[in-house]
Amino acid sequence: MRQIKLIQSLFLLSLLSSLSIGNQLHAMQSEYVDAIKADYHEFNSGTFEPPPELTWVGAVSTDTSNAGLAYENLQDFSLFLKEASPGSFIFYNKLPDQYKDQLHQQYLKTGNLDEIKKDIFKYSSEIKKQNPN
Amino acid sequence: MNIQFKPGKWLSCLCVLTISFFITATAFGGVDSTLELPAEDEIPSAEEIARQVYFANHFYAFKNFSIERRGRTMTVLINRSSSGKVTATALERHLNNKYQSAEDEVIQSRDLAIFHSGKLRGTGMLITEYKDEEKNKDYMVWLPALRKIRRFAQPQHDDAWGGSVFTFGDVTLRKPDDEEHELIGKKKLRTCLGTIDDLEGKHYRYAGELPERSCRHINKEVYGLKSTTRFDYWWYDYRISYIDTTSFADYRTLYFKDDELIKVIDRDWGLVDSDREGDPRALFWKYWYGLDLRTGQESWAVIPQKVVSYNKKRRNSFWSEKTLRKIKR
Structure with a gap:
């Protein structure tokens, strides 16, 4: 009889603890x-x-x-980009600061990393055209 | 009295209760696409801020706005119950705010949603909102099992959507006039927006790679708006929203009952096009995250950027029963 009671109370205890875990x-x-x-x-x-x-x-x-x-300044954004897209970062790193700023501001507004990557290559090729050497 | 279980009817009710929060432009509450931005040099009133938030959330900056299907990529809503069980629903949605012709001028907007997975697979819903606020909205649902369209009444504000922590009021039905608003201050947003943390960055069916938590809004200036409900015996007493001072994007809403925090909803917003020199309110949701502190339940709706399109050349006839009937099971 005692054993049954013990089993019952153990069962109740485990039930109660599982319920409380569910709510935590x-x-x-x-x-x-x-x-x-x-x-x-x-x-x-x-x-x-x-x-x-x-x-x-x-x-x-x-x-x-x-x-x-949170990428609020350019340095943080550059670190974020280096981690998120190392390939694009190689091209990004060679860009003049004004382009980097532009990309940073664009990211803060849109949060669209794919678009940022496209723009990095766009700006890179623009600069290459301007300075072929 | 004999009460018979009718599967068709049951499914219909389920459809209405689980219609996505992506169907948002269904109540305009005195706000429409003509609402102008407040002057930059003055702090708007609390009521004005609430109207601007409503404008952004109902995509009034666009003639039409869609989160559609691109190949296998779609918007997905993930729910995780307090026991840890995860379910997901994929869907597309198309909103039209441009009704100007003589025959359509009574219509404010139309919204079409199509479900592509889960129990609602193949179900479509068309919601018509009228300019006359006294007039009820039309809810038409295409039921694939019956191959018929059925009409329904508007859901309740506190109905949970599809078992998620979002209610219809949170995402669709609540109008600025349903609450009293008070501006409690202006400060910087200090934290990242929430996600289901163990799913961050993982590949997920329909949505592709799920996003990481959004921290890019940290240190942006936000208004704190306290909105106290006018409804009696309501599930919350007041809520505090964090609203971007420039774009009026509401990044976060905290719900309180008896001064206890009971629920959080975070929304990550993005500007649709950085080259667009116009309205800062021309935004879209990148994701929604909700946490119910009473149960531990979480919901996360993820909208991949590539499924977003806006101001497309589409005839108004696209938003009709005809399109509903074309939905494939």
């Missing part, structure tokens, strides 16, 4: 929620205090003035 956010979701809560609090406090885990803040440093690299 997994670790990555929790990091995401922490990040958006930190972002939201800035409306009230006026300052952004990054969460401990920075995967959703797009930053590698805790320096709040520089939090969120």
Whole structure:
């Protein structure tokens, strides 16, 4: 009789724990929620205090003035491009800064990497035509 | 009273409840394609911001707008339940905002959606929105099993779409006048937009390679708009939206009940054409991500850039019952 009761209570316990797991956010979701809560609090406090885990803040440093690299400056964008499309980066790297700026701004607006790659080759061939040597 | 189970009817209801959030231009709430951008040198009122967001979300900057099928590539909606089960639906959608001829002038817009996978495969839906707001919208559904068109009533605002965390109100039906708006501030967006993280960058049927989380909006200036519902006993009390100060793209919406965060929706937006020197609101959705904090359920709708087209030369007759009847099972 005791054994049956024990089995029953174990079954209930495991059922309850599985239910609670079902309602919990997994670790990555929790990091995401922490990040958006930190972002939201800035409306009230006026300052952004990054969460401990920075995967959703797009930053590698805790320096709040520089939090969120997110391709905001040209250097970050160049690093991103180098990683995302190493082939295109070879051509991109040879472009004058004004073209690089243009491509960076275009990416911020459209988010279309395929179009950026096409434009890199377009600008490269334009420059080659202008300076054949 | 005998209640009989009718598969056709059941399927019809399912269709209405699962019609995609891509069918958006169905309620104009005093906003149409003539809405002008606010002056650059002044901060718009909260109501004006809400109207501008509505304009962007209903693609009024375009005569017509499509997310179509390009070979095997299509828009896909991925749902992951709290138990971890993943389902996906592929679809195409065509919106027409240009109704100017005498016979069509009562129509505000028409929207056509065709489903290509899952239980709704082969189903089509045509929604007609009229300029007269008092007039109900027409919902016509092509049911492939019956090879017939059926008409339906408009879904409820809080109906979940296809088991996703998005409601019809979130994506289609909610008008600016359904809420009271308050501007709570202006700041920079600080975080990347959400995704189903373990699917990021992976190859997925229909959509090809799924995108990485979008971080390119970080440090863009956003308005914080608090919108309090006018509906009684509603599923949320208020929501906070992060709205781009230039393009009026709403990147994020946080839903609160009893001051507790209960749901998040993130939207990644892209400008359709960087050379287009016109309207900054001429945008399209690259993806939507939703997380219900009460259940842990996630939804992710991904729209590959190559399936997006706009202002195509198409006759208005494309948005008709005739096209619905042509849908192949």
